[in-house]
Amino acid sequence: MSLAQRVASARATMGDVDALALSVGADLPYFTGYTAMHLERLTMLVLRRDGGATLVVPELEAPRVVPHPDVFTIRPWSETEDPVGIVAGLLAGTRRVAIGDQTWATFLLQLQERLPDTVFTLASEITAGLRMRKDADEVALLRAAGAAADRVAGMLTAERFSGRTERQISRLIADLLVAEGHDTADFAIVAAGPNGASPHHEPSDRVIETGDAVVCDFGGSYQGYHSDTTRMFVAGAPPEGFAEAFEVLRVAQDLAVAAVEPGVTAESVDRVARGVIADAGYGDYFIHRTGHGIGLDVHEHPYIVEGNPTILEPGMTFSIEPGIYLPGRFGMRIEDIVAVTDTGVERLNHSPRDLVVVG
Ligand code: ZN
């Protein structure tokens, strides 16, 4: 789908919202192809329902904007101009404006002061529904990102883990992600032994020992779209109690993936994974949702979580990543990205999900 088609879709779904005002965050590149740096200078796309879209951008950033004159006009502002005033002018006459969820509070507060009669709502109420339904080109990019991450997972099976620190393995993973075609490696969680019980553990100088189970959860940006996969490694023989729990986790992940098809709810997929883990007695140790949408953001809609009645549709892409975390002992997670197809589900990760024994 072209940028112009995306803008047209947004206009068609805006309802009583007079304008979208999008700053930092992934909504902006979704409509413009341009990613703004998270800086104090204001960048904002003002997309009015009645026509007209203007990208207000710092003059020094303007050279990075690829022009799409059929989609938006570029309005660079110089260092001595007032960008909030420019945006307020573009929003003149609006009653309802949907502002990007991650817009800096300082800009929203200034806009509210200048437009006292305008009600501000969240842009995600409009953009989440659009961005959630990926077209074939977007799914193809996620598939390529997943394949690159899978190659990294494959290379890790030949590595020696014991005697190296979590941080060293993490750096290795990040380098491999870039070598395999990612533009950036955004995260490489390496959590050994008891550290694995903290799902988002920050890789440390802890030396991996024989008998440590190691959670490796990594991903990055690939032509704007993201990879995110988790595989489990063990240096030597797994710790006491690990194998039994891991078998439960494998079944939970497999059945949750198999439960994905058009027409079912996001929360029903979470229930499948959670049910298997709870039935085996580990319910209290699965302490996060089953998954998150993925695309231009690593975490986006739809969230695979109890309480989310979103009906899955073809083109939706998200992670299935149940985990079991036993404090003080070990943790484990298996994560694949999947895409909802016309008839069921496609996994976008294909590296083996078995426990990988390394040195
Ligand atoms: Zn996570």
Ligand code: ZN
């Ligand atoms: Zn992950």
Ligand code: ZN
């Ligand atoms: Zn994830």
